[in-house]
Amino acid sequence: MAEAADAPAALSAPIKKRRRGRLTEARHEDKRTAILRTAAQLFAANGYEATSLDMIADALGMHKATLYHYVDSKESILYECLLKSFADLDTVMESMEDRAVPALARLRLFARSLASAQNSDFGRCLVLVGSRPLDMVPGGEVRKFQRRLDSTVRALVVEGIADGSIKPCNPGLVSAMLFGALNWVPRWFDSAGSLTLEQVVDAFLDMVVSGIAASRTT
Amino acid sequence: MAEAADAPAALSAPIKKRRRGRLTEARHEDKRTAILRTAAQLFAANGYEATSLDMIADALGMHKATLYHYVDSKESILYECLLKSFADLDTVMESMEDRAVPALARLRLFARSLASAQNSDFGRCLVLVGSRPLDMVPGGEVRKFQRRLDSTVRALVVEGIADGSIKPCNPGLVSAMLFGALNWVPRWFDSAGSLTLEQVVDAFLDMVVSGIAASRTT
Numbered sequence: 001m002a003e004a005a006d007a008p009a010a011l012s013a014p015i016k017k018r019r020r021g022r023l024t025e026a027r028h029e030d031k032r033t034a035i036l037r038t039a040a041q042l043f044a045a046n047g048y049e050a051t052s053l054d055m056i057a058d059a060l061g062m063h064k065a066t067l068y069h070y071v072d073s074k075e076s077i078l079y080e081c082l083l084k085s086f087a088d089l090d091t092v093m094e095s096m097e098d099r100a101v102p103a104l105a106r107l108r109l110f111a112r113s114l115a116s117a118q119n120s121d122f123g124r125c126l127v128l129v130g131s132r133p134l135d136m137v138p139g140g141e142v143r144k145f146q147r148r149l150d151s152t153v154r155a156l157v158v159e160g161i162a163d164g165s166i167k168p169c170n171p172g173l174v175s176a177m178l179f180g181a182l183n184w185v186p187r188w189f190d191s192a193g194s195l196t197l198e199q200v201v202d203a204f205l206d207m208v209v210s211g212i213a214a215s216r217t218t
Numbered sequence: 219m220a221e222a223a224d225a226p227a228a229l230s231a232p233i234k235k236r237r238r239g240r241l242t243e244a245r246h247e248d249k250r251t252a253i254l255r256t257a258a259q260l261f262a263a264n265g266y267e268a269t270s271l272d273m274i275a276d277a278l279g280m281h282k283a284t285l286y287h288y289v290d291s292k293e294s295i296l297y298e299c300l301l302k303s304f305a306d307l308d309t310v311m312e313s314m315e316d317r318a319v320p321a322l323a324r325l326r327l328f329a330r331s332l333a334s335a336q337n338s339d340f341g342r343c344l345v346l347v348g349s350r351p352l353d354m355v356p357g358g359e360v361r362k363f364q365r366r367l368d369s370t371v372r373a374l375v376v377e378g379i380a381d382g383s384i385k386p387c388n389p390g391l392v393s394a395m396l397f398g399a400l401n402w403v404p405r406w407f408d409s410a411g412s413l414t415l416e417q418v419v420d421a422f423l424d425m426v427v428s429g430i431a432a433s434r435t436t
Contacts, residue, residue, distance in 0.1 A: 049267040167432050173421045177399040184398025203391045211429030
């Protein structure tokens, strides 16, 4: 909005038009995101099948016909919700390659970022609904993304074993255990409860890293 | 069947009739179980919504009308599948009270039994479909059972902390992490793969108990 207010009065018509076009486009995109977010919340709360386009339109105080200006179908809404759930994690995965930070410390950072993404509106939709309803359309992106997440954790564990900070173990099983534990969180975590999400993730990481057994030397 | 073959020839008619009645009842029950098992497999593979009574009847080579001799509705099938998935675990939960076995050893036994139950036909249906489609009918049994499982693990951890074998920690988070990890297994475990289910569970327990960090003293 500041951009429009700052525009000089003598602005030529084509530039004005282009700016207005960009603003309209931004508003359109904001509206689309609002629709996707509301849909993600409803899918996560009621399930994909039990959520209709009418329910999504109702929740937004919008006519169903207007909804079709922004989205094509319920399937395409879910697909875009899943893609949005990935967007936050791209940067995190890249930062995992920074070997200046010890592997176990990076594993903890990764788990915190993953948990935070998974417990957002789009992340909850990914974890609680997933790509199964999309089996008829190309859902390969979702599986490809999940394989990248898995590879990131495995690589960290392999690196930790190589540098001696992690015991010899099966990296695939560390990944399977961590994803299982984190994927379950959106089903039980209550943000109004006594623990923050970060405390939950840190406790999980403490267990995976150090175990719960009392040390025999103390 | 041995029972019928052993029946003396001079058996009085009413007793014969009662026996035949019992056999018919057993056959009826076997057929019901076969129907529930097939339904559980289809629900787990395709999802609840995507599975129709026609598909269940087809998979059994049965007319849909015949199916109704054994079951009332798709909802009641799912409900009974979930109840069956619990049956195996009742004995296990009782055995967890035997204080002659150390708490950490019992936790491992519990995890093995839970994983084995969860990766059976009915268990996979519980984990992959759950009770959400049943929200309209009393699904409280499912939640009650899950709370009992959770309480069992918490009690073991509390006991371990009290006897000094487990470090002071949050028992609810140990339970949440373990159930998350185990509930995820039916989504990725391949019984034709290189690891047995018991090896997977043992590796999970090794991580939770001892951690993956290399010991600093070695």
